[in-house]
Amino acid sequence: MARHDPADTAAGEAAPESAATESRFAARPPEPTMKGFTPAALVASAVATVVLGLALWVILAVLGEPGLGVLFMLPVLGCAAWLYVVSVRRRKRDAVIDELATALADHLGVPDASYLEVDARQWQDGWVGVPHVLNVQYPTEVDDTAADWAAGMVEVVHGQLEHQYVVGRHNIRGRRLTLRDPTRASGSLAPDPAGRAERARDAVRRALPEKIDRPVPTQADLASWLIPLGVDATGTRVGWNLAGPQGHLLVLGRSGSGKRVLLTGIAVEIAARGWPVWVVDHRRVDLLGVRDWPNVQIVASTLDDQIVVLNQAWREMEGRVALVENGTSRSELEPLVVVVHHFREFAGAVADSAHRSGLGAGSASLALDRVTDLLRHGRQVNVFLVLSIQRADDPLLREENRDDLGAVVALGRLDGKAASALWGSAANADPAEHVPGRATIQTGDAPPVVVQCYWTPDPREARRGNDEQELYMLDALRPNLVTHPVLHVRRSRALTDNPEAAWRLNLDADLAEGYGPAASLADWSRARTPSPSGGTDGTDATGWSEMIMVSQVQPGNLVRLDDDTGWVVVEQVDPVENDGTSLRIHWRGNHGAGTQVVSRTRAVRIRHLNDGIY
Numbered sequence: 001m002a003r004h005d006p007a008d009t010a011a012g013e014a015a016p017e018s019a020a021t022e023s024r025f026a027a028r029p030p031e032p033t034m035k036g037f038t039p040a041a042l043v044a045s046a047v048a049t050v051v052l053g054l055a056l057w058v059i060l061a062v063l064g065e066p067g068l069g070v071l072f073m074l075p076v077l078g079c080a081a082w083l084y085v086v087s088v089r090r091r092k093r094d095a096v097i098d099e100l101a102t103a104l105a106d107h108l109g110v111p112d113a114s115y116l117e118v119d120a121r122q123w124q125d126g127w128v129g130v131p132h133v134l135n136v137q138y139p140t141e142v143d144d145t146a147a148d149w150a151a152g153m154v155e156v157v158h159g160q161l162e163h164q165y166v167v168g169r170h171n172i173r174g175r176r177l178t179l180r181d182p183t184r185a186s187g188s189l190a191p192d193p194a195g196r197a198e199r200a201r202d203a204v205r206r207a208l209p210e211k212i213d214r215p216v217p218t219q220a221d222l223a224s225w226l227i228p229l230g231v232d233a234t235g236t237r238v239g240w241n242l243a244g245p246q247g248h249l250l251v252l253g254r255s256g257s258g259k260r261v262l263l264t265g266i267a268v269e270i271a272a273r274g275w276p277v278w279v280v281d282h283r284r285v286d287l288l289g290v291r292d293w294p295n296v297q298i299v300a301s302t303l304d305d306q307i308v309v310l311n312q313a314w315r316e317m318e319g320r321v322a323l324v325e326n327g328t329s330r331s332e333l334e335p336l337v338v339v340v341h342h343f344r345e346f347a348g349a350v351a352d353s354a355h356r357s358g359l360g361a362g363s364a365s366l367a368l369d370r371v372t373d374l375l376r377h378g379r380q381v382n383v384f385l386v387l388s389i390q391r392a393d394d395p396l397l398r399e400e401n402r403d404d405l406g407a408v409v410a411l412g413r414l415d416g417k418a419a420s421a422l423w424g425s426a427a428n429a430d431p432a433e434h435v436p437g438r439a440t441i442q443t444g445d446a447p448p449v450v451v452q453c454y455w456t457p458d459p460r461e462a463r464r465g466n467d468e469q470e471l472y473m474l475d476a477l478r479p480n481l482v483t484h485p486v487l488h489v490r491r492s493r494a495l496t497d498n499p500e501a502a503w504r505l506n507l508d509a510d511l512a513e514g515y516g517p518a519a520s521l522a523d524w525s526r527a528r529t530p531s532p533s534g535g536t537d538g539t540d541a542t543g544w545s546e547m548i549m550v551s552q553v554q555p556g557n558l559v560r561l562d563d564d565t566g567w568v569v570v571e572q573v574d575p576v577e578n579d580g581t582s583l584r585i586h587w588r589g590n591h592g593a594g595t596q597v598v599s600r601t602r603a604v605r606i607r608h609l610n611d612g613i614y
């Protein structure tokens with residue numbers, strides 16, 4: 001345990017940088033109470049035992065039994081010697097832990113070891129030995145969000161104690177990391193693999209919560225190519241690494257297992273990094289929630305638009321390959337993430353449509369061919385696919401495709417056959433019971449782990465239900481900067497009866513900035529919301545409207561605060577004194593001006609002019 005010696009800090013001259021580090025941290029915690037006997041207490045006990053032994057001998061000698069006195073004194077002295085040896089060993093173990101705490105404090109950038117509480121248990125291997133279990137309690141100011149944070153701590157402990165440790169549990173909320181020696185078996189002596197697997201599953205069930213809100217990305221997260229997916233039973237974050245040697249992500253799960261929620265979260269994370277997201281939403285309405293999300297450039301919901309988006313992603317990849325061939329380096333190419341939700345149904349619908357039009361096999365396999373090409377070559381030019389499918393026996397999971405998948409997320413329970421086909425072994429990675437968002441995830445070459453995927457609200461549903469908590473969470477996840485404008489499908493309006501020519505229209509179509517004239521139904525309904533002039537027929541409606549939180553309202557916005565004021569222009573937004581939850585909005589409308597105090601988390605409708613930029 002790391003103990004704080006006040007003399008150290010009183011005498012030491014605080015360097016300016018250590019003072020700066022210290023100011024980041026809350027006041028020094030009180031000196032932790034030492035568990036068990038201190039070395040001094042053990043020495044005192046040894047001395048007291050010697051005195052007791054001598055006193056006994058003297059008494060028996062006075063009573064004329066010096067021989068009996070010696071007989072009593074020998075075990076008592078042995079006991080005293082044992083207490084002394086234990087005190088010496090305790091002192092040595094404390095020194096080991098003090099040194100470890102200092103090394104960990106250096107590694108974590110905390111002012112000194114007294115800010116950590118290192119609790120070492122079950123010492124083994126030799127006289128001083130090494131602990132089997134180490135608990136490290138660290139201050140809340142330590143940033144433990146990096147994916148490899150716990151691994152970094154393991155490395156420091158390994159370097160210091162020269163013994164191997166693994167993460168037993170990382171309690172993010174409690175700021176406590178438990179490391180243990182993996183070589184020492186715990187539990188019954190009789191081998192019981194089935195029972196052990198069941199106990200392991202039980203432990204996972206108990207350790208994993210049923211819902212974990214997607215954390216707001218830190219600056220370090222935003223600079224990283226690791227997209228957080230969820231948390232495993234040790235509290236360690238599990239993510240999809242776009243920079244890994246394999247690229248793309250496959251999400252597998254039956255209806256209701258949590259695909260839509262996970263894909264929404266992935267789109268939000270990618271957008272937060274300032275990268276563009278294109279979505280092919282084969283079920284048309286599943287991912288409409290991210291349609292208005294900054295940097296989500298397009299959510300294609302008709303089959304024709306979906307074909308165009310996938311084809312354009314493939315063209316983008318081809319264009320980038322040409323750039324690389326001409327000397328551009330991969331690092332100059334910004335990631336583009338293309339989400340294809342319900343890929344297998346989409347590919348089937350494309351094939352049906354081609355067959356109905358009497359087109360050849362080349363057209364029928366268009367979706368599959370484009371996806372296969374993107375899987376093979378997209379990663380080298382930073383075009384990444386996120387595919388969702390429902391069945392574990394999908395050919396996409398065959399051996400030859402697995403090498404292109406950086407991560408496979410299997411949501412929900414898999415039957416034994418599917419699990420062993422996917423992971424090689426069905427035993428270790430079974431979520432055991434149906435919890436929405438519970439998944440088995442394999443990233444890179446690591447073994448599969450059971451994870452609770454992060455919960456991300458659907459922005460559209462949150463707005464509709466006016467769910468303040470979800471709107472607040474989305475507000476924190478929303479990118480501050482829109483780096484990629486909205487796109488629409490631009491295709492020739494040529495009329496043709498020839499199915500082949502009609503098919504070609506999709507292949508020749510491209511994506512253009514802004515909401516196009518051939519707006520989809522969703523765009524129309526958006527355009528048909530009452531215009532400031534009161535017109536609702538949609539034909540005279542310029543621009544489009546959306547719901548945002550009051551905390552996002554800015555001077556110059558055209559906003560509908562309530563039915564009484566109607567559409568007004570915001571002139572100024574001020575905080576309300578002693579009330580962090582509301583804002584004072586000064587507005588001007590057709591019939592005068594006014595001021596209104598509104599809750600920061602209330603959703604209001606604002607209207608954009610038709611500039612095509614979010």
Ligand SMILES: Nc1ncnc2c1ncn2[C@@H]1O[C@H](COP(=O)(O)OP(=O)(O)OP(=O)(O)O)[C@@H](O)[C@H]1O
Nearest residue numbers: 211254255256257258259260261436437453454455
């Ligand atoms: N990570 C999660 N944490 C908590 N609840 C979740 C999570 N993911 C999904 N759910 C809940 O599970 C239900 C189904 O989720 P979702 O719509 O994402 O499933 P799906 O696999 O997309 O289904 P379908 O294929 O039918 O569209 C929803 O009610 C959702 O709130």
